[in-house]
Amino acid sequence: MRKAALPVLLLLFIISLARAVQDAGWVDYNSAEGRYTVSLPAQPKVSTQEAATADGQKFLQYMATAQAPNAIYLVGYFDHVPGTTFSVDRARDGMVTAVKGT
Numbered sequence: 001m002r003k004a005a006l007p008v009l010l011l012l013f014i015i016s017l018a019r020a021v022q023d024a025g026w027v028d029y030n031s032a033e034g035r036y037t038v039s040l041p042a043q044p045k046v047s048t049q050e051a052a053t054a055d056g057q058k059f060l061q062y063m064a065t066a067q068a069p070n071a072i073y074l075v076g077y078f079d080h081v082p083g084t085t086f087s088v089d090r091a092r093d094g095m096v097t098a099v100k101g102t
Contacts, residue, residue, distance in 0.1 A: 029064055034077040040066035041073065053084045 029044050030037045044064035051061050063076040080086065096102070 029066075029075075031062070031064065031075075031077075034062055036075075036077070038064070038075050040064070040075075041068040041071075042066045044073075044075070051078070053081050055084070057081050057084065 026039045026041055027043055028037055029040050031046075044066040046062075046064050048060050048062050050058055052058050059078055059081050061076055061078045063074060065075075066073045
């Protein structure tokens with residue numbers, strides 16, 4: 001029992017330290033419309049954009065974007081369009097294509 005306690009305590013310490021470093025200087029953004037809260041490295045820019053399903057039905061996407069020195073953080077949401085099926089794989093591929101990523 002005693003041998004197991006040291007690794008558990010060490011793991012808890014590492015998690016606490018990582019959380020404290022992550023929270024340093026980060027801000028909590030609360031989206032009332034999207035009903036979520038997320039920690040970001042800076043106050044995000046909030047925007048909307050119109051998107052369309054594969055069959056042409058239009059809907060709004062809501063986004064919060066924050067920049068850090070080596071990364072861009074983007075959180076987005078949209079309401080599900082009735083009668084459609086959402087594909088995470090196709091959404092990912094579309095985002096990669098939009099930014100000419102690989």
